[in-house]
Amino acid sequence: MKGRKNADKRGGRLGQYLGVCLVCFGVVLTSKAQAGCAPGQEPFTSCQIEGRNTEVFVCFDDNVATYSYGPIGGSPELFLSETIAQVDFQPWSGLGTAISESVTFYNGDYGYDVGGGFDRPFSEEEMLLGPRRFGWVEVTQSGARIASLRCIPETVSYGFGGGLYDAKLAAGLIWDSYSATWISDRIPLTAAPILIESRQSEAVADCLPASEFRLNGVRMGDPLNKLGKLGSPEATEETTNGGQPIDRMTLVGAHIDLVQDIVVAMSTTSPDWHLPSGLRVGLTRGEVIRILGRVPNGYTATSQTFVAHVCSEHQDADDEWSLLIAFGQDKRVSSISFVSPSH
Numbered sequence: 001m002k003g004r005k006n007a008d009k010r011g012g013r014l015g016q017y018l019g020v021c022l023v024c025f026g027v028v029l030t031s032k033a034q035a036g037c038a039p040g041q042e043p044f045t046s047c048q049i050e051g052r053n054t055e056v057f058v059c060f061d062d063n064v065a066t067y068s069y070g071p072i073g074g075s076p077e078l079f080l081s082e083t084i085a086q087v088d089f090q091p092w093s094g095l096g097t098a099i100s101e102s103v104t105f106y107n108g109d110y111g112y113d114v115g116g117g118f119d120r121p122f123s124e125e126e127m128l129l130g131p132r133r134f135g136w137v138e139v140t141q142s143g144a145r146i147a148s149l150r151c152i153p154e155t156v157s158y159g160f161g162g163g164l165y166d167a168k169l170a171a172g173l174i175w176d177s178y179s180a181t182w183i184s185d186r187i188p189l190t191a192a193p194i195l196i197e198s199r200q201s202e203a204v205a206d207c208l209p210a211s212e213f214r215l216n217g218v219r220m221g222d223p224l225n226k227l228g229k230l231g232s233p234e235a236t237e238e239t240t241n242g243g244q245p246i247d248r249m250t251l252v253g254a255h256i257d258l259v260q261d262i263v264v265a266m267s268t269t270s271p272d273w274h275l276p277s278g279l280r281v282g283l284t285r286g287e288v289i290r291i292l293g294r295v296p297n298g299y300t301a302t303s304q305t306f307v308a309h310v311c312s313e314h315q316d317a318d319d320e321w322s323l324l325i326a327f328g329q330d331k332r333v334s335s336i337s338f339v340s341p342s343h
Contacts, residue, residue, distance in 0.1 A: 036055070036057030036059065036068065037057065037059035037066075038059065038066070040061050041059040041060060041061045041066070042059065042060055042061065042163060043057070043058075043059055043157060043159070044058040044059060044060055044065070044101075044103060044116070044158075044163065044164050045057075045058050045101075045103075045114060045115070045116030045135060045156070045157060045158040046058065046116075046155075046156075046157045047116070047135040047151030047152060047155045047156040047157065048072060048151065048152045048155040049137065049149045049150070049151060049152070050149070050150045050151065050152050052149070053071055053072055054069060054070060054071055054072065054077075055069070055070070055071075055072045055073075055155075056068070056069045056114055056137055056151075057069075058103050058114050060084065060087075060163075060164050060167060061167075062084065062167055062170065063083065063084060064081050064082065064083055064084060064087075065081070065082055065083075065084060065087040065089070065103060065105075065164065066079065066080065066081045066082075067079065067080040067081075067103075067105040067112055067114065068080075069112070069137070078107075078112075080105040080107055080112065082105055082106075084164075084167045084168060084170075084171045085168075085171045085172075085173065085184075087103060087105070088103065088104040088105075088106070088330055088331065089101070089102075089103050089164050089165070089168060089182075090102045090103070090104070090180065091165050091175055092117075092160065093177065097119060097120055098117050098118065098119045098120060098134075099117050099118060099120055099160050100115055100116065100117025100118075100134070100158075101115065101116065101117065101158075101160070101164075102114060102115030102116075103115075103164070104330070106329070106330050109141050109142045110139065110140065110141055111138075111139070111140040111141075111143070111329055111330070112137065112138075112139055113136075113137070113138040113139075113140070114135075114136070114137050115135060115136050115138075116133070116134070116135040116151075116156055116157070116158030117133070117134055117135070117158060117160075118132055118133045118134065118156075118158065118160075119132040119134075132153070133151075133153050133154070133156035133158065134150075134151065134153055134156060135150075135151030135153075135156040135158065136148070136149060136150055136151060137149040137151075140329065142329065143329040168182060172184055172185045172186065173185070176286035176289075178286070178289075178301045179284070179285045179286035179289055179301040179302065179331075180285075180286075180301075180302060180331070181284035181285045181286040181287070181331045181332075182284055182286065183284065183286040183287050183290055184287060187278070187287050187290050187291060189290065192293070193292060193293020193294055194208060194209065194212065194277055194291070194292060194293055195207075195208060195292040195293050195294060195296060195308060196208070196209070196311055197297065198311060204297055205297060205309060206296045206297050206308045206309070207308060207309045207310060207311035207312075208308045208309070208310060208311060208323060209310075209311055210310050210311065210312065210321075211276055212275050212276055212277055212279075212310075212323070213275075213310055213321055213323065213338055214275060214276055215254060215266050215268055215273045215274070215275065215336075215338070216254075216272075216273050216274065218230070218256060218263065218266065219263065220263055220264070220265075220266065220310075220321050220338050220340065221262060221263060221321075221340075222262070222263045223261055223262055223263075224258060224261035224262070224263075225261075227249070227256070227263075230249060230251060230256070231249055231250075231251065232249070233247035233248055233249040233256070233258050234247060234248060234249075234250070235247055236248050240259055240264070240343060241341070241343075244259050244260065245259070246258070246259055246264075246343070247259070247261075252270065252272070253268055253269060253270025253272055253273055254266065254267065254268040254269075254270060254273045255267050255268075257343060259343075264339075264340045264343045265337070265338060265339045265340065265343040266337070266338045267335060267336065267337040267338070268280075268281060268335065268336050268337075269281055269334065269335045273336075275336070277291050278291055279291055279292075279325070279333075279336065280333065280336070281332075281333045281334065281335065281336060282332055282333060283332060283333050284331055284332050285301065285302070285327055285331050285332070285333075286301075288306065288325060288333060289301060292306075292308075296308050303327075304326065304327050305324060305325065305326050305327065306324075306325040307322060307323065307324050307325075308322065308323050309321065309322045309323075310322070310323075320340060320341040321338065321339070321340050322338070322339055322340075323336070323337070323338055324336070324337040324338075324339070
């Protein structure tokens with residue numbers, strides 16, 4: 001694989017010095033992981049876990065990355081696989097006294113973050129001592145940490161270099177350190193942000209054009225007779241703030257709520273439903289920011305939600321339409337919702 005395109009940016013003589021060190025350490029850091037990788041795969045990291053008779057392996061090829069955890073030398077108790085395009089790989093930031101990287105695999109509500117690294121040598125004496133390695137496995141449930149396992153240092157295999165980073169580049173992805181996510185090169189930079197800054201009284205808010213308040217062509221405020229062959233809404237036990245009954249059209253991956261046969265809310269958890277701009281479930285936070293043009297006011301590039309209101313020159317009900325984008329623990333859009341004050 002080709003070397004990292006931004007390797008030369010990581011610091012003149014120090015970068016060259018580290019390059020030599022990494023070549024020296026490469027055999028030591030990667031040789032042990034070969035036994036735990038399937039034929040044709042490369043090792044990312046592996047280790048034995050402190051206080052347990054278990055080991056973990058993360059391997060990859062041009063198409064998939066895999067995670068296996070189980071007894072040393074035995075069959076894995078847990079094996080997970082993810083495509084290179086989807087896998088949550090966090091490359092080295094270029095900062096700090098140590099080099100480390102991690103990959104997180106998701107299985108339902110659970111996340112398994114596996115990392116490896118070593119302290120950087122800054123002198124010949126430190127080089128002669130050999131690499132001081134470390135590694136970990138962090139387990140989360142719905143984003144909350146429930147277990148933290150540490151690797152036995154001398155068993156850690158980790159080789160910094162092209163590897164998984166280059167595999168992501170080859171899949172057409174670009175690392176965005178701002179949002180700590182990967183961005184597909186199929187999502188172009190917008191000439192003008194679709195997110196528009198507006199002022200409401202003394203506050204600065206953000207709004208989106210009314211044309212964005214659509215899911216697969218269904219628009220907020222549409223009458224029922226414009227929904228074509230999507231189906232018929234059914235009565236629910238829910239009511240609006242004003243006490244009006246809400247009818248719901250339940251579709252594959254989406255819900256459409258109507259009050260008096262007018263669309264007042266929509267939501268989706270499926271990538272098959274999208275906004276005109278291309279916003280949809282499954283996009284990374286960085287991809288959403290690229291489509292919007294910037295981070296909405298009041299939020300950060302790592303926020304769990306983004307909210308924006310509809311732009312309107314008239315003070316009517318449309319002024320209160322709002323869009324909610326929620327992100328899951330995998331840093332990708334988990335749901336998109338449109339709501340209005342009457343809902």
